[in-house]
Structures are given as C-alpha cells and as structure tokens.
Amino acid sequence: MASGAKLFRQRCSDSHSAPGRSLFDEDRCDLRATGPDLAGYGSLEWVRTLVRDAMHPTAFGAALTDEQRKAGMPPYPDLTDDEPSLLVR
Numbered sequence: 709m710a711s712g713a714k715l716f717r718q719r720c721s722d723s724h725s726a727p728g729r730s731l732f733d734e735d736r737c738d739l740r741a742t743g744p745d746l747a748g749y750g751s752l753e754w755v756r757t758l759v760r761d762a763m764h765p766t767a768f769g770a771a772l773t774d775e776q777r778k779a780g781m782p783p784y785p786d787l788t789d790d791e792p793s794l795l796v797r
Contacts, residue, residue: 712794719784720795743781756792760784 716724724743749755758767762781772780
C-alpha cells in the first residue's frame with residue numbers, strides 16, 4: 709500500500725492542489741489543477757466517501773446535474789479500504 713503523499717501524487721495531483729497549498733504555489737507539479745484542496749472540508753467520513761465516489765448520494769451525487777456528474781471527479785472503486793483514509797488524514 710502506498711503512503712498518503714505518494715498516493716496523492718499518483719492519483720490526485722493532476723486535479724487537486726496539495727493539501728494546504730494554493731493551486732498557484734510555484735512548487736506545484738501541475739498548475740492546471742482544477743479541483744479544490746479538500747483539507748478540512750467536511751467530516752473525515754464524508755471525504756472518504758467523496759474520494760472513493762464523488763457521485764455517491766451522500767457526497768455530491770444527489771445535488772449534481774447529469775452534466776456536472778459527467779465533468780466531475782471520477783470514481784475510484786479500485787482503492788483499497790485503507791487508501792481513502794490515507795488521503796484525508
């Protein structure tokens with residue numbers, strides 16, 4: 709199992725800024741990141757659900773239009789049960 713930082717770089721950094729950093733920090737790997745910094749965003753359980761499947765009804769799924777669902781964060785069903793927790797610590 710990868711560390712949280714390694715997993716973030718592999719799976720999340722193309723879309724999200726590193727936790728606690730602006731999208732425009734000079735040391736960002738990808739300045740095109742469009743997703744929010746999820747640090748401190750909602751409860752840990754909610755963010756774990758969001759990381760696995762942002763379209764889940766208890767995450768954003770119930771509030772989004774079909775167009776927003778298509779453009780949103782893809783699901784990651786291949787994450788192990790422990791990996792979402794590594795990403796939200």
